Amino acid sequence: MPSTLVHIEHLSVDAVSDGESFPAVRDVSLDIHTSEALALVGESGSGKTLTALSIAGLLAENLRPRGSITFHGREVVGLPWTERRALAGSEIGYIFQEPMSALHPILTVGEQIEESLKAHFTFTRRERADRVRELLTTVGLAKTRDVASNRIGQLSGGMRQRVMIAIAISCGPSLLIADEPTTALDVTLQKQIMDLLMKLREDMGLTLLLITHNLPLVAQTCERAAVLYAGQVVEVAPTRELLGDPRHGYTKALVACSPVLDDTRRRLPTVAGTAPWLVDERALPKSQWGHHDLIEIEPGRWLRGRDNMGGAA
Amino acid sequence: MLSYLGRRLLLLLPTAAVPLLLVFFMLRLAPGDPASILAGDQATPEQVEALRHELGLDASLWHQFTVFCRQIATLQLGDSHFLAKPVIELIPPAAAVTLEVSLGALLLGLALGIGLGCWAAFRQHRLDGGVARTLGILGISMPNFVMALLLILVFAVEFRLFLVGGWVPISKGLAPHLRTVGLPILALALAEAGGVSRITRGAVLDVLREPYVTTARSQGIKEGRISMVYVLRVAGVQILTVAGLLTAGLLSGSAVIENIFGLPGMGRLLFEAVQRRDYQLVQGIVLFTGLFIIVINLVVDLLYAVIDPRVRLGAQEK
Structure with missing residues (x-):
């Protein structure tokens, strides 16, 4: 059993503006093992970056984390910045997208x-x-x-x-x-x-947390991958298994969208909708993909909702 | 840096010429005849005419202009008709008073304004940040002469800490001197601090939203150091621009303040010289003030290059 460097449990991040609060990350639980390379995959607005910023303690003032994140066994959610600062840079290095x-x-x-x-x-x-x-x-x-x-x-x-x-x-x-x-x-x-x-x-x-939506890149570089959808982890698995045998409907849709070298398809399929829940909370997936617990279906493979193993969007 | 400085200095000459031309023609277009004011109510037309000839005012405008240009080129400012003294002797003591009050107000106003603006920005969502912001707006909203009268009422009349007006030179002792310049400086500084605080707050809030501030936090750099090294350095460029503009404004502001507090500064000298149509003195003061503002602009431009070295590099690439 690999040791755990980061243990995220029931992490939610609420985006607060004008007194209204919107859950941008919802109940994410995830472990990052020491020395592994873990990919966080999902479309824009799925909560990848917010999850990562929560680990590093870099959320903006209007983003409020709830739940628990331990780093080296130490709780960091709610830790005052004066103590947090000691970890930033020295224990956690952060590479941003636009240098x-x-x-x-x-x-x-x-x-x-x-x-x-x-x-x-x-x-x-x-x-x-x-x-x-x-x-x-x-x-x-x-x-x-x-x-x-x-x-x-x-x-x-x-x-x-x-x-x-x-x-x-x-x-x-x-x-x-x-x-x-x-x-x-x-x-x-x-x-x-x-x-x-x-x-x-x-x-x-180093332990690497790679945030990307580039699946071929994940295949080349990371041992494990977690798929985020609408602020929730929907599937976690070793990369090879996740890409070769996706179980969750959304993961399947995502994998189907990636071009392969000898692709004979004239048009790549797309995942329907663009993060609709960010515009309208009623668009949050409820009965279809959401509101199920993340369960371990085989050793090392986690899936949100058994009945989600069905078709893609 | 030297070539940058040289280029800036060369640009000074045309810049200085414009206000001089303007003041020469505006004075002579303005109604009122210096000779008749100087000669007094009892003078006969012949006496006025003789005086006009003596002052060279009966010559053509073009002739007067060439004389004026020659004076400027040889740095001779002529004599004040009314005070019967060389202009070059009248300006320095008055300029010393004005510069002391303006520069004192500039430094105090910048310190107060930047402090208040940073406070309002860094504690934007807290009560005290809001208070700081409101104080800044109060500073802008209140004209400096109203501020001056309020300060006189409180600190001179009520608490008797300062004198209501008048001027004691520093040679008569520092404490009595400060009792006369303290309130004028404070009155100008408070009005200036309001404007500076607004600009500082806006500039700092802009920079705080920049991704590189998040990067600095991810590096574990202390908040205080991020504010000083990362935020204020960038916000400083905007603050500097406003400080330069305000300095020019301070000179005109101090004219009002000098009259309220009865200070023997340039503002009062100019006011009296205009009333007497004392052409030579007005021209001298405008030349001096113009040069001062140009020097301030130069200093601001040089400071840009110090704060943000890209300014200098950009000049070289051209």
């Missing part, structure tokens, strides 16, 4: 990496500068002295994401959350960045 907007426009690359080091270590100026160059080398950047003195606007897209990764791993975290790390990049860069993440994972013994 251009997620990195500071005026501070140099070196200064931004150094801020992490200043927050968690008592290095001398010299040690920090050395560590910055070491980190930039680790993420595959050359001419580290130049890069460190550059601002983010002076770098190319791929370099920016490498800098983002350098910041995320700067303090040697045990969990790395990568929120669509390759969505903003073209295909060749996507592969390079994913290769880098996989290499870092191996070298540093």
Whole structure:
């Protein structure tokens, strides 16, 4: 039995605006095992990012988490930020989707990496500068002295994401959350960045939580995958089984949408609707897919509602 | 940085010429004849005419203009007709008073305004943040002369901490000096702080929504440090722009305040010079004020380059 790094139990996130509250994440329970790569899959608005932000404690003020998340056995939901801060960066590294907007426009690359080091270590100026160059080398950047003195606007897209990764791993975290790390990049860069993440994972013994809607990417990189739909986990399984033998109706629909190399279909099928529950709460799936408990149907395979094993939308 | 500075300095010359041209022609278009004001009610037309000739005011407008240009080019500002003293001697003592009051008000107003604005922004959803925001609006809404009268009532009349008016130079001791400049500075600063706090609050709230602030939190950087290094640095560019505009406004604001508090500053000097149609003195003061505002703009532009080095880089790429 693998040890558990993150244990999420009955996590809900309420989006509050103008006194009204809407459940954006509903009753998510999920374990992330130490040293595994787990994919969080689902369409936009399904609650992937909010679940990840909840783990890292980065939810905006109008998003209120309920339930429980333990990290290394320690409860982190409701933990005051002063204590939370000690985990951020040092234990949990976060890679955001758009490095251009997620990195500071005026501070140099070196200064931004150094801020992490200043927050968690008592290095001398010299040690920090050395560590910055070491980190930039680790993420595959050359001419580290130049890069460190550059601002983010002076770098190319791929370099920016490498800098983002350098910041995320700067303090040697045990969990790395990568929120669509390759969505903003073209295909060749996507592969390079994913290769880098996989290499870092191996070298540093990282646990990786990969948020994506790219199923082929999941197949190549992650041992397990969890499918989110309408703020709920609908299916969790080893990646191979999940993609080869999807059980939940939504997962089936999702897998059917992915193109394969020798595809003879003239048109790819689509999943009906675009997160309709975000516009109208009445559109939340009730009898069809929702309102069932997540149950373990075989060792390691979890499914929400046995009767959901039927047809796709 | 040096080439940036050089380019900025070159641009100063045409910028300085415009207000000078304007004031030269506007003065002469304005009704009222300096010679007859100077000669007094009892003077005969012949005496007025003689005086007009003496002052060079009977020459053609074009001739007067060439004389004016020559004066500017040789940095000779001429004599005040009415006070019978060189303009160059009249301006510095008055300018010292005005600069002390304006710069004092600028620094105090910036400190109060930025502090209040940050407070309102960082505690946006709390009661005290709302109070800070309301104070800022109060500062904007109240004209500085109303503020001045209120301050006089409270601090000079009621508590007798400051003098109602008048001027004691700093050479007569710091404490008596502060009792005369304290209220004028406070009156100008409070009005300025209102505007600065609004801009600061808006700018800080904008930056706080930026994804890179979330990234900074994900790095575990302390909130205070995020505010100073990540937020204020970006918001500072907007605040600086407003501070530059406000500084120019302070000069005109101080003219009103100088009259209320009876300070011998440039505002009062200018007011009196215009009433007497003292052409040379008005021109001298406008030249000086214009140069001052231009220098402030230059300082603001240089500070942009310090706060946001991309400004400088952008200039080089061109």
